[in-house]
Amino acid sequence: MKSTLNRLTPYVFFMPAAVIMIIALFYPLLYMIWGSFRRWSPSQQIGETEFVGLRNYISLWNDPNFAESMGVTLKFAVSVVTIEMLLGVGLALLLDRNIRGMSVLRTLFILPMMIAPVVVGLMWRYIYHPTIGTFNRFLDTIGVERVDWLGQNALMSVIIADIWQWTPFIFILSLAALQSLPQSALEASRIDGATGWQQIWHIKIPLMMPVLIVTCLLRLIDAFKVLEVILVMTEGGPGLSTEILALRISRTATEFRELGVAAAMSNYLLILLMLLTAAMFTYTKLQEARANRLRMAVEADD
Amino acid sequence: MPEIVFDGVEKSYGSVRVLPPLDLTLHDGEFTVLVGPSGCGKSTTLRILAGLETLSGGEIYFDGKPISALEPKERDIAMVFQDYALYPHMNIARNMSFALRLAKTPKAEIDAKVQRVADMLNIGHLLARKPAELSGGQRQRVAMGRALVRDAGTFLFDEPLSNLDAKLRGKMRTELAEMRDSIEKNMVYVTHDQVEAMTLGDRIVVMNEGVVQQQGTPEELFKEPRNLFVAGFIGSPSMNFMEGALVDIGGEMHVQGAGFDLPLDATTRTRLDTATDRNVTVGIRPSSFTTDTSGATVELRVIVAEYLGAQSVLVTKLGKTELLVETQSTAPFKSGVTQSFGVNTDEIMLFDRSTGLRL
Ligand SMILES: Nc1ncnc2c1ncn2[C@@H]1O[C@H](COP(=O)(O)OP(=O)(O)O)[C@@H](O)[C@H]1O
Ligand SMILES: [Mg+2]
Numbered sequence: 001m002k003s004t005l006n007r008l009t010p011y012v013f014f015m016p017a018a019v020i021m022i023i024a025l026f027y028p029l030l031y032m033i034w035g036s037f038r039r040w041s042p043s044q045q046i047g048e049t050e051f052v053g054l055r056n057y058i059s060l061w062n063d064p065n066f067a068e069s070m071g072v073t074l075k076f077a078v079s080v081v082t083i084e085m086l087l088g089v090g091l092a093l094l095l096d097r098n099i100r101g102m103s104v105l106r107t108l109f110i111l112p113m114m115i116a117p118v119v120v121g122l123m124w125r126y127i128y129h130p131t132i133g134t135f136n137r138f139l140d141t142i143g144v145e146r147v148d149w150l151g152q153n154a155l156m157s158v159i160i161a162d163i164w165q166w167t168p169f170i171f172i173l174s175l176a177a178l179q180s181l182p183q184s185a186l187e188a189s190r191i192d193g194a195t196g197w198q199q200i201w202h203i204k205i206p207l208m209m210p211v212l213i214v215t216c217l218l219r220l221i222d223a224f225k226v227l228e229v230i231l232v233m234t235e236g237g238p239g240l241s242t243e244i245l246a247l248r249i250s251r252t253a254t255e256f257r258e259l260g261v262a263a264a265m266s267n268y269l270l271i272l273l274m275l276l277t278a279a280m281f282t283y284t285k286l287q288e289a290r291a292n293r294l295r296m297a298v299e300a301d302d
Numbered sequence: 303m304p305e306i307v308f309d310g311v312e313k314s315y316g317s318v319r320v321l322p323p324l325d326l327t328l329h330d331g332e333f334t335v336l337v338g339p340s341g342c343g344k345s346t347t348l349r350i351l352a353g354l355e356t357l358s359g360g361e362i363y364f365d366g367k368p369i370s371a372l373e374p375k376e377r378d379i380a381m382v383f384q385d386y387a388l389y390p391h392m393n394i395a396r397n398m399s400f401a402l403r404l405a406k407t408p409k410a411e412i413d414a415k416v417q418r419v420a421d422m423l424n425i426g427h428l429l430a431r432k433p434a435e436l437s438g439g440q441r442q443r444v445a446m447g448r449a450l451v452r453d454a455g456t457f458l459f460d461e462p463l464s465n466l467d468a469k470l471r472g473k474m475r476t477e478l479a480e481m482r483d484s485i486e487k488n489m490v491y492v493t494h495d496q497v498e499a500m501t502l503g504d505r506i507v508v509m510n511e512g513v514v515q516q517q518g519t520p521e522e523l524f525k526e527p528r529n530l531f532v533a534g535f536i537g538s539p540s541m542n543f544m545e546g547a548l549v550d551i552g553g554e555m556h557v558q559g560a561g562f563d564l565p566l567d568a569t570t571r572t573r574l575d576t577a578t579d580r581n582v583t584v585g586i587r588p589s590s591f592t593t594d595t596s597g598a599t600v601e602l603r604v605i606v607a608e609y610l611g612a613q614s615v616l617v618t619k620l621g622k623t624e625l626l627v628e629t630q631s632t633a634p635f636k637s638g639v640t641q642s643f644g645v646n647t648d649e650i651m652l653f654d655r656s657t658g659l660r661l
Contacts (some may be wrong), residue, residue, distance in 0.1 A: 064363070180387075182387065184386075185387050185390065187354050187387065188381070188388075188389070188448075189373075190353075190354065190375065191353075191375065191380065191381050192401035192404060193375035193401050194375070194400075202400070203389060207390065254591045
């Protein structure tokens with residue numbers, strides 16, 4: 001009797017947190033999934049709505065605008081993550097040294113990450129302004145033709161802003177990974193004759209890889225959900241050129257007043273993100289399994 | 303295989319001075335051991351030699367050529383680190399061949415070299431494993447192998463055995479001693495363990511607080527230590543020290559102190575240039591005590607007898623001073639008993655009390 005109680009104790013303590021989790025997380029989620037099978041305008045209670053089965057999903061599948069938006073999102077996410085990874089890791093490799101003033105420099109580098117996205121959006125909108133924007137005024141002074149930043153090149157401009165804001169994230173994680181590398185292995189490689197580049201290529205990058213993969217996945221998941229900065233900068237335009245999924249979902253709900261379709265779209269995004277998360281999870285699991293196997297092998301030997 | 307000369311080499315970290323100007327010559331083809339207590343600057347010396355640390359002053363010469371401006375890879379050295387420093391993501395074969403692959407050695411030659419060294423070190427069956435899949439002793443061998451695969455002129459070892467358990471350490475020590483004789487290279491070996499130093503070194507350099515105390519063969523250091531530090535550091539169990547004074551008793555020189563009065567033999571006497579009444583520190587090795595009480599004797603109270611097998615070490619007291627006595631285990635000693643021990647007076651060493659120098 002006593003032992004049963006003892007065994008239950010952890011669960012008792014666990015209960016309140018679990019209840020809150022279920023209410024806060026699963027209730028809206030289930031609500032959304034439920035809603036995605038209904039024809040639902042914002043003026044209706046969910047009870048008054050009509051059940052339409054998979055119709056929302058199917059119509060989305062055949063909707064060229066949704067496909068376009070999905071394409072923009074993919075283009076955006078893949079470009080920003082690739083460039084940010086290259087820049088972030090590169091900067092980390094460059095700044096991983098103990099020079100006086102380096103800590104100040106590192107702090108400066110991560111400032112963009114701390115600014116609220118709405119502010120970032122407004123700032124870049126000003127920088128990109130066709131006539132009074134910083135960039136075009138600069139181009140004027142050096143006598144180069146102006147660029148239509150948020151017009152014809154809207155997607156590129158949005159990508160640049162995102163790179164500015166999120167490269168620091170990859171930078172600090174890479175830097176942390178670099179600084180926790182086994183120093184003596186690097187020293188050994190210097191004695192073995194490795195040049196700076198060879199140290200980076202043969203020792204540093206391979207040893208940072210686990211952190212880099214997780215960082216990349218985190219950033220990818222985040223890039224698929226980006227909203228505020230683009231909303232403020234272009235509102236998705238011109239045309240659909242920067243209408244990423246999150247933006248389209250919000251427009252479908254508010255402008256087109258189709259909550260059911262918006263919910264279905266969210267679910268598509270959710271499925272995509274879950275696939276990414278699953279990939280990340282599998283990766284860590286594989287790592288753990290490998291580590292375990294190694295430990296067993298060592299114990300068997302000793 | 304260069305001759306290596308440290309000429310006034312200094313090292314400071316900020317305001318902390320680790321090496322005062324250090325002069326040291328490491329002869330060609332010799333196995334030199336740097337020994338000293340932890341924190342005395344042995345690793346720093348080795349790392350400066352390897353080029354992993356910069357000098358704060360002085361210069362190092364390889365066969366007369368200054369090398370302090372050279373990168374580690376330009377110094378033709380191989381090094382075994384205390385924590386082995388294997389590349390965690392490469393298997394053993396790739397760990398061992400890393401330097402050769404960087405040097406663009408032909409693959410067949412690499413394979414042959416790796417195989418030969420691996421067989422020599424009994425790690426041939428581990429080549430496909432990663433470092434994490436090895437035990438401590440195996441990793442140690444791999445670290446050794448990675449250095450040996452390269453045909454470097456100088457081999458540096460930084461306490462390579464200190465992370466092993468006692469039994470394995472003994473075994474590896476023997477293997478290293480064997481290897482030392484078969485490889486004709488400059489080897490510089492750092493350790494805090496004087497037993498390792500005595501077993502392995504052709505020549506031993508005793509360091510304390512960055513200063514070279516004495517260098518010489520193991521026998522020289524044991525028999526003719528130059529000062530108190532070397533006398534106390536070399537030898538196990540370590541030398542006993544007592545405060546005493548030199549007294550002339552009827553034309554014969556004695557050293558006297560609380561509870562002892564020992565005549566000095568002729569050789570010791572001739573070493574002493576100055577007159578009597580001088581305060582000295584008396585050093586007697588635990589092995590200089592005997593159970594033969596026909597000569598000079600001291601009365602010692604046995605506190606504990608540490609049985610080590612054939613030998614026993616007695617912890618005894620003379621007044622308040624603790625003295626170690628090494629004896630055969632066949633003679634039984636009871637704790638708490640006061641007893642006479644003979645002293646081989648020709649093995650007594652005298653040190654100046656203020657400078658610590660051997661008299
Ligand atoms: N990077 C460093 N910064 C400051 N002090 C150091 C550094 N490396 C070593 N020291 C100091 O230098 C002294 C000698 O160190 P080391 O050469 O590692 O000693 P050993 O190898 O003989 O144990 C120690 O007192 C240590 O604290
Ligand atoms: Mg050390």
